[in-house]
Amino acid sequence: MENYLEFFGFKEEPFKLTPDVNYFFTSEVHQKAFEYLEYFLKSEEGFAVLIGEPGTGKTITLRKFISTFREEAEFAYILFPRLSPEELFKYILQDFGVDTSREEDKNTLFLKLKDLLIDLRKRNKKAVVIVDEAQDIPDETLEELRLLSNLETDDMKLLQIVLAGQPELEKKLNSPKFQQLKQRVTIYLKLQPLSKEEVVQYVYYRFKKAGGDRVSITNSALNLLYKFSKGIPRLINAIMERALMAAYLDKSFTINEKHIKKAFESLEIFKENKGNRKVKQLLLSSFFLFLFTFTIFIYLEKHSSQKNNSLNQIIAQENRKALSAVIAVPMLNVREKPSRKAKIVYVLRKGEKVRVVEKGEFPWIKVKIETENGEIVGWINSKYVNFGD
Structure with a gap:
């Protein structure tokens, strides 16, 4: 029996909820974020911060950054940052390909990491630690990250750190406790939802990327999609995935308002309340149960x-x-x-x-x-x- 991908001519799922760098959409704000991260890497500043509401594209932007520059730097990517300082050091070392043991205390792990970073610099290699969902990092561990940023030679940082998280991270950094850390942040970015025009471009970009040559969507359906998704990419993906299924069940190559509405209903995002539709809940967490490990040895640009x-x-x-x-x-x-x-x-x-x-x-x-x-x-x-x- 023909499935809905075959029906529309897709080679793969066009609106997957898991971040896929092959589907990185260069909206104005995401392109700007990517360029600033590139500058951060090459200028060798100490701290960068990326703030965004859930679903606005922080993780896919970070993964695009890593995949683009993995031949210029080695990355430690921390996705679940509820770690003690000792656990943080172990995680970083393991992501850099260094074995650790249970017996090693924080000071031993710190010295081990310092020796690794010095060795990387001797081999002309950069080291970057990226902490995703950084609003969840314990205060004590965040302070240890600040201390790690002190590791440097006479003319360059040994370690660069990117903190990415929800607006709660911004509140945390603005607290008096972390003023010293905030003063070291040289790149500060905020991701915003897509504009109405960008939502249209985003949908057709994904159609084309997945190889769909039979599917279309009405302007009224796009307007409704923007209205209820508020331009948040993760919500757009969830709605469009179900809207495609609704259109397939109708044997229609065109997605219309009815299909968008059915998609909302299946997600239970809205309900009627005195004649007004209100958001009931955001989507459940997407599947982020992968750990990103990069242990790649590279050579830096030759421009001295x-x-x-x-x-x-x-x-x-x-x-x-x-x-x-x-x-x-x-x-x-x-x-x-x-x-x-x-x-x-x-x-x-x-x-x-x-x-x-x-x-x-x-x-x-x-x-x-x-x-x-x-x-x-x-x-x-x-x-x-x-x-x-």
């Missing part, structure tokens, strides 16, 4: 001496002319001194233009920035700019 030579050539050619630079990454910190430890005095955005006034020890350059409040002078990393008049 080559970039320095290029910079020297440009400055030599410019002679006495003023040299300008255009920011090539989503965000670039301007520091008081040519050091990663120096105070951040300003943050530049992609496409902004600055004037180079001095070349320091590679990769630092001193720049002047014109702002509404006057001129700012500081140091930036020349690896993340394009030079020109």
